[in-house]
Amino acid sequence: MVNLLDPANVITRMFNAGKYDDMYNYCKNMLEKIPNDMVALQNISLSLIYLKQYEEAIIYCDKVLEIKNSDTYALKNKIFALESLKQYENVLNLCKQILSKNPRDVWTLNSMGLSLNELNQHQQALECYNKSLEIDPEDVTALMNKAISLSHLGSYQEAIEYYDLAQTIDPTLKEIPRAKSQLFEKLNMADESFLAAQGVLNKKMEKIKTDAKENKCSVFHQFCEDEFENYDSKNPND
The missing domain is CATH 1.25.40.10 (Tetratricopeptide repeat domain)
Known part of the structure; x- marks a missing residue:
């Protein structure tokens, strides 16, 4: 009792x-x-x-x-x-x-990395997040902060990949689509920037772009078409 x-x-x-x-x-x-x-x-x-x-x-x-x-x-x-x-x-x-x-305390490794980020020591921060991810490859905190560190260092494409990994593990993270979109924009990838802002994962972007090319329409139009079809399949009686 x-x-x-x-x-x-x-x-x-x-x-x-x-x-x-x-x-x-x-x-x-x-x-x-x-x-x-x-x-x-x-x-x-x-x-x-x-x-x-x-x-x-x-x-x-x-x-x-x-x-x-x-x-x-x-x-x-x-x-x-x-x-x-x-x-x-x-x-x-x-x-x-x-x-x-x-040495395997993931919480502490991430906290150390965050402080190094705040002190503009982003390369050293990356070492902390890498150690965290060796222990737990699905540690969303480490994935997110590694993406932030990489973006500070100008490695935008690699940062996008880590944001995408974090998003795959936890799709509820609302800050990721905006962060990915901004990085794609820095890379002058307008279509990807738009799709990222809508929460689309990287692996799905290529299909949308390919379909848009085949259908001779914009990526925006193709995305909207896919969304309507998806809605209709889930709500057949509407």
Whole structure:
């Protein structure tokens, strides 16, 4: 039977309900009784992050790290807070600390890459994303950020391929069609730019272009025709 009054369970319920103020106050009361309570210290920093009180969150992260200097949870909370404060050099130091213990921590590799991007060190950021993708080839975060890094470096075609991979894995990502479209535009590929903006995957673009050529119409017209046919097949009684 689950103990509903167990502090960890109480805090979890507050977090899941989005009651971050209540979560903060609950943890604060716990710390007044036991100043080094790890559950309270960990979760008060988490509540402060969600309350966007990043500097105070770091104070509590540091209290955890005074007790256990390699506590991954506290290090990651501190990284998140530092990212929000745009202290990217400090983020890199903490990422290195985590990766020295666990070089396969994908979350940390991606966080390190993001900070390197923010510091305009895009080639170094690529190395982080490549390591992430060696561990998990379908890591959408790494795929997206690798595409961003490549576009900063002017490798637009390669960036498009990585955006497309991410889109294939997660078609709900709304930012990808626009990003792909803009890169195709930079490459002066107007038809592909239009199709990308509509959410069309790269492998489907060639067929639409071939059909348009055979039907002696524009890619725009062919796309519209395909959409109408697709609609009619799904709604035969309309």
